[in-house]
Amino acid sequence: MSGKKKLKDLLHQSDNRTCADCGAPDPKWASPTIGVFLCLKCCGVHRTLGPNISKVLSVTLDEWTDEEIDAMIEVGGNSSANSIYEAHFPDGVSKLGPDASHEQRARYIRSKYEHQDFLKPSLKISSNNAPSASSAKEPVNVPSASSNPVQKPVCVEGAIGNLKITILQGANLAVRDMLSSDPYIVVSLGEQKAQTTVQKSNLNPIWNEDLMLSVPEDYGPVKLQVFDYDTFSADDIMGEAEIDIQPMLTSAMAYGDASQFGDMQIGKWLKSHDNALLEDSTVNIVDGKIKQEVSLQLQNVESGIIYLEVEFIPP
Numbered sequence: 539m540s541g542k543k544k545l546k547d548l549l550h551q552s553d554n555r556t557c558a559d560c561g562a563p564d565p566k567w568a569s570p571t572i573g574v575f576l577c578l579k580c581c582g583v584h585r586t587l588g589p590n591i592s593k594v595l596s597v598t599l600d601e602w603t604d605e606e607i608d609a610m611i612e613v614g615g616n617s618s619a620n621s622i623y624e625a626h627f628p629d630g631v632s633k634l635g636p637d638a639s640h641e642q643r644a645r646y647i648r649s650k651y652e653h654q655d656f657l658k659p660s661l662k663i664s665s666n667n668a669p670s671a672s673s674a675k676e677p678v679n680v681p682s683a684s685s686n687p688v689q690k691p692v693c694v695e696g697a698i699g700n701l702k703i704t705i706l707q708g709a710n711l712a713v714r715d716m717l718s719s720d721p722y723i724v725v726s727l728g729e730q731k732a733q734t735t736v737q738k739s740n741l742n743p744i745w746n747e748d749l750m751l752s753v754p755e756d757y758g759p760v761k762l763q764v765f766d767y768d769t770f771s772a773d774d775i776m777g778e779a780e781i782d783i784q785p786m787l788t789s790a791m792a793y794g795d796a797s798q799f800g801d802m803q804i805g806k807w808l809k810s811h812d813n814a815l816l817e818d819s820t821v822n823i824v825d826g827k828i829k830q831e832v833s834l835q836l837q838n839v840e841s842g843i844i845y846l847e848v849e850f851i852p853p
């Protein structure tokens with residue numbers, strides 16, 4: 539049996555159909571370090587614990603090594619893991635629920651794995667009984683998305699889902715070197731950035747590259763910038779545009795689980811004089827996924843069009 543298939547089978551085991559920490563349905567993330575399946579919100583907290591305590595991966599979108607898959611199978615799923623990590627709740631502590639606040643979630647997950655406060659009393663060793671004050675501290679050394687271009691799905695604390703932006707192609711881009719340009723694209727959302735590869739001497743480049751961004755609760759528009767790669771000086775800008783993701787997210791929230799619906803249009807981002815759209819951009823359910831095709835006329839530049847597709851990947 540292939541590794542991916544083994545992982546899918548484990549995920550379909552009944553105890554793994556809910557998040558190991560908060561019980562939210564349909565977890566799509568996992569920590570092979572611990573051996574648990576997690577919802578996006580809990581995964582975001584796990585990520586702040588650091589990869590030594592909990593390395594997190596997307597079940598469906600990440601590449602897993604055989605070792606990581608074997609580690610999950612060895613633990614045997616959420617029930618087995620929780621029979622250790624949630625063996626014994628101290629007075630006043632109870633199991634986390636799916637609607638817990640961010641603070642409750644962070645405190646619970648840190649107690650559970652970092653301080654291991656819920657082990658059977660006989661298993662506890664004194665070094666694990668860290669002073670409770672430390673659990674209130676803000677996490678340090680959180681990997682910064684901006685210094686580390688994100689090409690893979692991420693679960694970020696407080697995120698409500700992920701966007702997969704497929705940069706399809708550019709057309710009629712501006713000339714920045716003698717006769718041509720070496721374009722690449724950067725997309726950003728809040729602090730996060732992701733970028734495509736550089737296309738050598740090409741004003742009509744075809745990328746077909748996926749860029750991943752996580753969507754924070756207070757998201758704004760996605761900013762897209764095209765640059766000309768320059769070996770000897772700072773890269774020149776070749777235009778920019780904003781992608782309004784609100785129509786997509788609003789309809790995604792309204793429809794919930796898109797896999798329950800057939801192919802249909804569920805929303806629209808309208809072309810207007812104050813956005814960069816070339817034409818109205820519809821939001822559709824396609825094969826159970828929420829997708830939107832977008833054509834952008836680059837702004838603040840003499841010419842250039844970018845074609846892309848956005849997919850919202852719910853938590």
Ligand SMILES: [Zn+2]
Binds near residue numbers: 562577
């Ligand atoms: Zn959870």
